[in-house]
Amino acid sequence: MAERSGYRKNGTTRGFKSASGLLQSRIRTASQSRGFAETRLLTHWAEIVGAEIAAQAHPVKVGYGRGGIGATLTILTTGAVAPMIEMQKEQIRERVNTCYGYTAISRVLITQTAPTGFSEGQVQFTPAPKAKPGITAEAKARAVQVAGDVKDDGLKQAIETLAGNVLSKAKQ
Numbered sequence: 001m002a003e004r005s006g007y008r009k010n011g012t013t014r015g016f017k018s019a020s021g022l023l024q025s026r027i028r029t030a031s032q033s034r035g036f037a038e039t040r041l042l043t044h045w046a047e048i049v050g051a052e053i054a055a056q057a058h059p060v061k062v063g064y065g066r067g068g069i070g071a072t073l074t075i076l077t078t079g080a081v082a083p084m085i086e087m088q089k090e091q092i093r094e095r096v097n098t099c100y101g102y103t104a105i106s107r108v109l110i111t112q113t114a115p116t117g118f119s120e121g122q123v124q125f126t127p128a129p130k131a132k133p134g135i136t137a138e139a140k141a142r143a144v145q146v147a148g149d150v151k152d153d154g155l156k157q158a159i160e161t162l163a164g165n166v167l168s169k170a171k172q
Helices: 019-033 045-049 051-056 082-087 089-100 137-146 153-171
Strands: 057-064 071-078 105-113
Touching: 045 051, 045 089, 051 057, 051 082, 057 105, 071 082, 071 089, 082 089, 082 105, 089 105, 137 153
Parallel strands: 071 105
Antiparallel strands: 057 071
């Protein structure tokens, strides 16, 4: 039986290749069109610059000058956060160069956009927080029953809330 190119058969994969292996060349091509020779900068942005900066800004492109000495990293952020990111440019540059392993980035350029975004950064950079399911009526009734003998109103309310949360969590 002829073996297909790109698929190698060995004892562990039984002729199948992982999805990351199939997409790796396409991801590399897309990221290199934006100047990212190292895709790790895009995929591990939060680990490189820290969660606080990553929540407020993300890399858009790496541009190389004519002389070939050092590149310019363009970062997209909202207008309100841009002054804070501007003050941390040197720290971002050092962390990105640490990721590359040499002084690849010589300048960091901050690009501002509206909160709703234009063509590049639309809406927010981080996903919306997950909605918590509410307490069911059955759990609420049981929580009121548990806190029934408590005289202090504040303590009674706190026990009802706690019991409702515990009971609704147990149901899930």
